[in-house]
Amino acid sequence: MQKRRFFSVALLLLVTFFSLGCTEETLEARIERLHKKMFTIDTHNDYSMWLENPDGDYGVKGGQVSFQQMHDGGLDAAFFAAYQDQGPIDPEFHRFAREYADTLILLLKQYAEQNSELGAIATSIKEMKALKKAGKVSLFLSIENACCLGDSLPLVKYYYDQGVRMIGLTHNGNNAIADAGTTKIKLHGGLSDFGKAVIAEMNRLGIVVDLSHASRDATLQAVQVSKTPIIASHSCAFAVRELSRNLSDEEIIAIAETGGVVHLALDAWLLRYGPDFSAASLDDFMKHLHYIIDLVGIDHVGVGSDFDGGGGLVDCKDMSKYHNLTKRLIEEGFSDEDIIKIWGGNFLRVFEEVERYAAEQR
Numbered sequence: 001m002q003k004r005r006f007f008s009v010a011l012l013l014l015v016t017f018f019s020l021g022c023t024e025e026t027l028e029a030r031i032e033r034l035h036k037k038m039f040t041i042d043t044h045n046d047y048s049m050w051l052e053n054p055d056g057d058y059g060v061k062g063g064q065v066s067f068q069q070m071h072d073g074g075l076d077a078a079f080f081a082a083y084q085d086q087g088p089i090d091p092e093f094h095r096f097a098r099e100y101a102d103t104l105i106l107l108l109k110q111y112a113e114q115n116s117e118l119g120a121i122a123t124s125i126k127e128m129k130a131l132k133k134a135g136k137v138s139l140f141l142s143i144e145n146a147c148c149l150g151d152s153l154p155l156v157k158y159y160y161d162q163g164v165r166m167i168g169l170t171h172n173g174n175n176a177i178a179d180a181g182t183t184k185i186k187l188h189g190g191l192s193d194f195g196k197a198v199i200a201e202m203n204r205l206g207i208v209v210d211l212s213h214a215s216r217d218a219t220l221q222a223v224q225v226s227k228t229p230i231i232a233s234h235s236c237a238f239a240v241r242e243l244s245r246n247l248s249d250e251e252i253i254a255i256a257e258t259g260g261v262v263h264l265a266l267d268a269w270l271l272r273y274g275p276d277f278s279a280a281s282l283d284d285f286m287k288h289l290h291y292i293i294d295l296v297g298i299d300h301v302g303v304g305s306d307f308d309g310g311g312g313l314v315d316c317k318d319m320s321k322y323h324n325l326t327k328r329l330i331e332e333g334f335s336d337e338d339i340i341k342i343w344g345g346n347f348l349r350v351f352e353e354v355e356r357y358a359a360e361q362r
């Protein structure tokens, strides 16, 4: 009897040992499990300008963004920007910028309709979660350079009603709202009074404030004005790559103190020094990621590729290659919890707060 019990226990131990060995998760299985479980969000791309003019020469690569590539790379949601180049601050240009932004938004909506078996426009976290459940990706509308607002506050509501849920205040030129990071002459010393009113209106309606491209003063003032956390949708750290377009430590800390997030671009120009920009890789991306995490913590970093607008790395060249980024995070020892935060958990926290504040105002 004793002997039989001994053999039973030995057999049980043996089975447990082998089953544990067999269930040890491979790297590929962990990547797949994570992408199934977490919400992955990329906060910036410039696909819309290629839709408007597929043969355009923008000095940057295209073909990096599509619903199919999002599926292939395990990306659940992306903000697709309606971008406008900055012109003079006058009524004629404002009219043009608005018409152009409206055209891009219309084209993005048409794209979503034409590819409805793969994805759809989303305007809330609830809609995004429902789309993931249905096996589809989410297209969020955003604006890069709010010159389409001209100097008209009611247009913020007009774009909210169009479905826009994020607005980047500037591009590489000053506008009626704020100064840009890359201009030599600053017009407003940061935000204009109109710019402050625009942020208040975005807060009221439930639009995420995006400060990529804005000047240092504009960023630091926006942090004070905004009632909700703010983000940079596609920026990197100035301390790693000195460029006025990148964020200073002071700006990163200020954004983090609002509860906001810095979404790192996969953009060679922002990530590294030249001349060999074509060699930019996830190695460069990780330097910025570690730097910002060391400065403000894991709760304030995310991903904003800038694909189709200057983004693209040798080992992560378009949206279909996003598993490589997850793989790299795992290899560098990030926990599942950290990876979930970087890939979208942090942004969802911001977006929830933006939605909650707007709901309170109604």
Ligand SMILES: [Zn+2]
Pocket (backbone or CB within 6 Å): 144, 212, 213, 234, 309
């Ligand atoms: Zn940009």
